[in-house]
Amino acid sequence: MSLFPPSWIVHNGDLRPASAPLLAPGDGLVHCGRGAFETLAAYRGRLFLADEHFSRLRRAALVLELHCPSDAELTHATHQALQANHLSTEDLARVRITLSSPPDGEASWWIEATLPPSHPPVARLVTGPFFRNERSLLVGLKTINYGENVAALRHARECGADETIFSNSRLELCEGTWSNIFVRIGGRWITPPLSSGCLPGITRALVLELFEETGAAATEETLLIDTLERVESAFLTSSLREIQPVAAIDDRTLVLDPLLDKLRAGYHRRILA
Numbered sequence: 299m300s301l302f303p304p305s306w307i308v309h310n311g312d313l314r315p316a317s318a319p320l321l322a323p324g325d326g327l328v329h330c331g332r333g334a335f336e337t338l339a340a341y342r343g344r345l346f347l348a349d350e351h352f353s354r355l356r357r358a359a360l361v362l363e364l365h366c367p368s369d370a371e372l373t374h375a376t377h378q379a380l381q382a383n384h385l386s387t388e389d390l391a392r393v394r395i396t397l398s399s400p401p402d403g404e405a406s407w408w409i410e411a412t413l414p415p416s417h418p419p420v421a422r423l424v425t426g427p428f429f430r431n432e433r434s435l436l437v438g439l440k441t442i443n444y445g446e447n448v449a450a451l452r453h454a455r456e457c458g459a460d461e462t463i464f465s466n467s468r469l470e471l472c473e474g475t476w477s478n479i480f481v482r483i484g485g486r487w488i489t490p491p492l493s494s495g496c497l498p499g500i501t502r503a504l505v506l507e508l509f510e511e512t513g514a515a516a517t518e519e520t521l522l523i524d525t526l527e528r529v530e531s532a533f534l535t536s537s538l539r540e541i542q543p544v545a546a547i548d549d550r551t552l553v554l555d556p557l558l559d560k561l562r563a564g565y566h567r568r569i570l571a
Contacts, residue, residue, distance in 0.1 A: 326399030334358035343386035365405035432495030
């Protein structure tokens with residue numbers, strides 16, 4: 299996954315070169331990972347599901363005691379960043395909002411706008427020795443503490459795959475490295491419940507709605523990680539990959555369910571709405 303660095307960022311509401319220093323010595327983001335972030339998709343300059351992303355960012359800020367700008371400030375700054383980096387007319391752009399914790403207690407936040415990373419049409423997944431703590435104070439939040447994710451991604455790459463699947467401390471299916479997961483077992487579509495410790499994905503929530511619109515059904519259900527041996531079909535969801543079919547888990551090839559075409563069509567209708 300490679301990202302194109304922005305030329306300009308918006309820091310505390312002001313446009314500035316991306317090369318300008320951001321973090322003061324002693325910032326909690328560097329010292330202990332005390333920071334939060336959100337990644338949004340912008341389609342031709344329009345933020346998708348911004349209210350939901352802002353709400354999740356605000357929850358993280360509350361837990362970590364960080365300053366979070368208002369929705370209006372975030373929206374304005376996001377459009378500034380998109381325009382300054384000539385991304386307002388791109389079919390898809392990546393927007394990242396980061397909150398940090400300066401030692402002086404003042405607010406510090408910034409917004410980057412870049413072209414999105416490239417994702418393959420289908421994903422290959424592997425299992426590995428990586429676990430989510432479903433009882434953690436930080437469960438469900440997007441914090442800067444992403445060391446496990448980086449290690450899991452490296453493991454996937456070493457195995458010739460795209461993502462590693464996480465279980466939780468109860469050995470239940472949880473999520474992908476950067477994504478939520480849906481699996482089909484015995485003809486039924488299932489996704490792990492939030493109690494598994496998975497991120498309350500914005501795209502995940504929308505896809506659950508889209509299942510109902512198609513007349514199909516998906517349930518939130520606890521599954522042991524060993525259940526992956528019985529998975530017939532699967533897909534991943536996230537803001538930038540949208541709905542990505544899974545070609546294989548470990549060495550087992552999966553089938554592509556035609557239902558995914560309907561889900562993706564519904565997703566793109568929402569984007570255009």
